[in-house]
Amino acid sequence: MPAHPSIFRNTSSMEPLLPTTGRAELADLSVKIFQKSGELRASLPSKSVRQEISRLVCEMNSYYSNLIEGHKTLPRDIEKALHQDFSTQHEERRNQQLSVAHIKTERSMRARLEEYPETDVFSSEFICWLHSEFYSSIPKEEWFTVSEEGKRFPLEPGKLRDHNVDVGKHTPPDHTALEKFFQRFQAFYTDAKLPATDRLIALAAAHHRLAWIHPFGDGNGRVARLQSQAAMITAGLDTEGLYTLSRGLARSRPTYYKHLQEADQPRHSDYDGRGNLSDKALSQFCIYFLTQILDQITFMLNLIEPFKLQERIETHLRFIRLDIDPKMRNHLTKLLRELVIQGEITRGAVPHIVGLKGTASREVIRKALDERLISTSSEKGPLKIHFPSQVLESYFPLLFTDIPTESQ
8 A cells, every 4th residue: 555645744733642631521520439449349259259250351351352352152151162162153153263362462471461560551562462462362374454545554563564554534653663662652641750640541542552552463452452451450450350441342333433433533722732633522532431440340340349239149040040949049048148258158057058968969059050159170179169150140131232322
């Protein structure tokens, strides 16, 4: 593709990197996010339950990221794919592979940030690593991208694009200038002089500016969302993975793309900042982005409140699992209610919890394991609560929904 005569090659073309308008609203959102994230982190006393919900949210993250990109993979299909049980239908199998790749990448990202907490998540090295991790989990026949003109370009995991592209009405920077744009991106968003009060706003602004740079031939949206998640982890706002931003973005997908596109636009007048791009549009994007974070933290806070979760588990067993003997349902309810609070219990504690002894209590454990309502690491190991795909609609209503909910 020949270079566009006005294609961006100077890093000043992506200024401003932080909005100056709407600061009061952005500051208010930031305060509320910090408050709510603290509440969410403290809402579940058991580390084991937090870890199990985090596992579920990681799968949910892949589900919603797929939906944002126009692909739908049901929770049960994601669960099957994680056990190497893939569909024989090409499109369904491909969507499963995309979900598994996203889950593997998020897990690798969390492990890396836990081992190396000082990682600069705004660096080109880290962002290219995310891209490499994702595409390395996808079959090589998927390593390509197609331009709007229909021209096919090969794609190498973790490598910046070597050609110019158009993304709707936006023409991203010239591929020969990508390293320069990344240097500016990293220098600004990791600057120690950036006030702590602006860190969350900068995280939101960086999401757009990374999408605007469009560094890769394909996978830019997924990488941008993963990078934002990494930034929230390093900012202490990830709450151990108990919520996902992608759910909010997917449920408002048309609005998400609308704000992304509007923030691509040049400034409208002398009252719209002093940079090349619109300050007001960037501010509106950041307000939208932070609102989604706050909404999703609040949603999960209400959803996983322990006593409400206990009630939904009991309702599921009482009204959905009518195939199970009523007495067994009652015993399972007692066991699961205790696990919601304790997270992990020894097998020796079960007789006291369910009011049965010996063989009878072991039958309750066996039934719970057979139904995958609990898990264990060994035949004599402690018991933990488990959330298989078949209980999600009852335990966590609206966690996985057919979206977007807004009109297209």
